[in-house]
Amino acid sequence: MSDFTDSKQQWENTLFSSIVEMARAADGDFAVLGQLAAASGDPESLQIVIDRLSQQPQGKKAFASYFSLGAIDLEELHRLPTETLGYLYAEHMLSNQLKPLQADLATNDHQFFAAHITETHDVWHVLTGSTTDILGEIQLEAFYVAQLEASRFWLALLTKNLMKSVVYDIDVATDYMEVMTNGWLMGRKAEPLFGINWSTLWTKHLEEIRVSLNIDIAL
Amino acid sequence: MSDFTDSKQQWENTLFSSIVEMARAADGDFAVLGQLAAASGDPESLQIVIDRLSQQPQGKKAFASYFSLGAIDLEELHRLPTETLGYLYAEHMLSNQLKPLQADLATNDHQFFAAHITETHDVWHVLTGSTTDILGEIQLEAFYVAQLEASRFWLALLTKNLMKSVVYDIDVATDYMEVMTNGWLMGRKAEPLFGINWSTLWTKHLEEIRVSLNIDIAL
Numbered sequence: 001m002s003d004f005t006d007s008k009q010q011w012e013n014t015l016f017s018s019i020v021e022m023a024r025a026a027d028g029d030f031a032v033l034g035q036l037a038a039a040s041g042d043p044e045s046l047q048i049v050i051d052r053l054s055q056q057p058q059g060k061k062a063f064a065s066y067f068s069l070g071a072i073d074l075e076e077l078h079r080l081p082t083e084t085l086g087y088l089y090a091e092h093m094l095s096n097q098l099k100p101l102q103a104d105l106a107t108n109d110h111q112f113f114a115a116h117i118t119e120t121h122d123v124w125h126v127l128t129g130s131t132t133d134i135l136g137e138i139q140l141e142a143f144y145v146a147q148l149e150a151s152r153f154w155l156a157l158l159t160k161n162l163m164k165s166v167v168y169d170i171d172v173a174t175d176y177m178e179v180m181t182n183g184w185l186m187g188r189k190a191e192p193l194f195g196i197n198w199s200t201l202w203t204k205h206l207e208e209i210r211v212s213l214n215i216d217i218a219l
Numbered sequence: 220m221s222d223f224t225d226s227k228q229q230w231e232n233t234l235f236s237s238i239v240e241m242a243r244a245a246d247g248d249f250a251v252l253g254q255l256a257a258a259s260g261d262p263e264s265l266q267i268v269i270d271r272l273s274q275q276p277q278g279k280k281a282f283a284s285y286f287s288l289g290a291i292d293l294e295e296l297h298r299l300p301t302e303t304l305g306y307l308y309a310e311h312m313l314s315n316q317l318k319p320l321q322a323d324l325a326t327n328d329h330q331f332f333a334a335h336i337t338e339t340h341d342v343w344h345v346l347t348g349s350t351t352d353i354l355g356e357i358q359l360e361a362f363y364v365a366q367l368e369a370s371r372f373w374l375a376l377l378t379k380n381l382m383k384s385v386v387y388d389i390d391v392a393t394d395y396m397e398v399m400t401n402g403w404l405m406g407r408k409a410e411p412l413f414g415i416n417w418s419t420l421w422t423k424h425l426e427e428i429r430v431s432l433n434i435d436i437a438l
Contacts, residue, residue: 015386016239023235045389145396150389159385162378167234170264170369177364181400 015039019156023163027134036160040152043110048150050109053194062195066112069119069199072100077202085126085209086202092126116194123198127210128186129217134161138176139183146187147194182219190215234258238375242382246353255379259371262329267369269328272413281414285331288338288418291319296421304428305421308345315351317341335413342417346429347405348436353380357395358402365406366413401438409434 018032018039025032053059077090093100100122103115128143130136138161144154158180165173191213201209210217237251237258244251272278296309312319319341322334347362349355357380363373377399384392410432420428429436 012386016242016382019382019385020235020239040385048390142396145392149393151392152385152389155381155389155392156385159378159381162374162381163235163238166238166259166371166375166378167231170371170374171267173364173370173374174368177361177403181403184396184400 011039011042015152015156019160019163022156022160023167027137036156037153040156041114042152045150045152046110046113049148050113052149053113053192056192056195058192058195062116063109063112066106067197068103068105068115069100069197071102072199074100080203083205083207084203085123085198085206088206089123089126089198089202092132093122096132098122098132120193120196120198124193126206127193127213127215128183130183135175135179137161139179139186142180142183143187143190146184147190147192185219186216189219230258230261234371234375238379238382241375241379242386246356255375256372259375260333261371264369264371265329265332268367269332271368272332272411275411275414277411277414281335282328282331285325286416287322287324287334288319288416290321291418293319299422302424302426303422304342304345304417304425307425308342308417308421311345311351312341317351339412339415339417343412345425346412346432346434347402349402354394354398356380358398358405361399361402362406362409365403366409366411404438405435408438 018036022029022032022036050063054063074090074093077086078094080087080090082088082091092098101118103118104111106112106115124130124143125132125136125140128140130140130143138158141154141157141161145151145158148154161176162173165176193213209215237255241248241251241255269282273282293309293312296305297313299306299309301307301310311317320337322337323330325331325334343349343362344351344355344359347359349359349362357377360373360376360380364370364377367373380395381392384395412432428434
């Protein structure tokens with residue numbers, strides 16, 4: 001067996017194990033999530049995702065600028081009118097006791113991709129009307145698979161959730177399939193969200209943003 | 220650790236391994252499929268599926284009679300008009316070089332469930348317009364999950380297919396998600412197919428049967 005074949009098989013084994021370990025872990029276990037992110041974040045598939053996102057002007061512009069949302073003051077956003085993205089994002093963060101995730105400044109495409117996905121994750125929760133429980137997470141995972149196309153990480157998360165249902169709780173299968181379908185259809189129908197600078201949109205009404213991006217949460 | 224906990228964990232481990240082994244195997248490997256069927260066919264979850272199917276008159280009647288489609292003469296069915304279920308089923312079987320799967324006569328609910336699902340599988344392929352390639356199989360798997368609700372086996376098959384895409388070929392993710400969504404929506408919308416005696420319907424037009432059962436293959 002060549003070294004190349006050997007290391008490819010090792011990588012496949014690691015990825016299989018990461019998915020199973022994630023399925024064995026409790027929902028929200030961030031240590032195993034990190035392992036899965038590492039195992040599923042191979043440069044080749046990441047490059048395919050980046051290339052596809054860059055085919056749209058918005059994605060191309062984002063990769064040309066490596067912008068960041070900047071520091072976010074939740075208290076300040078929470079003083080905006082209650083229909084605004086800023087207020088609703090702050091409300092989502094504060095009521096779930098979450099802090100804005102800030103990534104280091106990016107110096108290459110892969111870093112920017114990871115940083116942007118990380119810092120916009122909770123904005124996507126709000127935009128898609130996805131709750132922070134497991135049903136909301138599954139809906140949002142399917143939305144990511146639709147929007148990012150060839151993303152090993154997000155499809156791995158969907159896979160582990162179906163696997164959890166198979167092994168531990170088959171009674172949730174229908175609910176899981178339902179929200180996965182909703183997230184997928186919503187993500188296919190919506191305009192691309194990747195590359196939008198949400199910090200310029202805090203004062204806009206959430207519903208208007210949804211309409212302009214074709215995000216149909218009633219699916 | 221009690222014997223019960225011990226054997227439960229062993230069963231979970233076997234089920235995890237079966238799904239991964241199935242993901243590692245080539246599409247259509249029937250030996251590993253048998254292992255997965257055994258691992259996912261625990262009496263408890265099977266009983267839940269059977270109880271739910273029995274809540275509908277058609278399912279209840281089926282479990283009361285343990286009927287079988289009987290011997291199927293493909294050459295004879297192939298002489299029926301080309302729009303009929305019988306002709307189209309025979310055409311599907313002959314062109315894919317398949318033989319009708321016949322199960323032993325059932326003497327209890329679990330045996331009947333397995334026998335009926337087995338002998339009607341290719342009829343469901345025809346009814347749902349699902350091809351015999353991997354995309355058609357995924358569509359039909361999702362259709363089964365929708366129709367049988369708490370089925371470990373069919374959800375395990377969907378899971379292993381998503382897992383295959385994650386590890387071996389992320390480029391097929393969009394196609395897999397698309398057909399899974401179609402199968403799921405079709406299965407939720409359609410009347411229950413379980414318990415129908417297709418051998419009484421060979422001479423009916425396929426399109427009329429689809430309409431009467433609300434099977435919408437254009438989804």
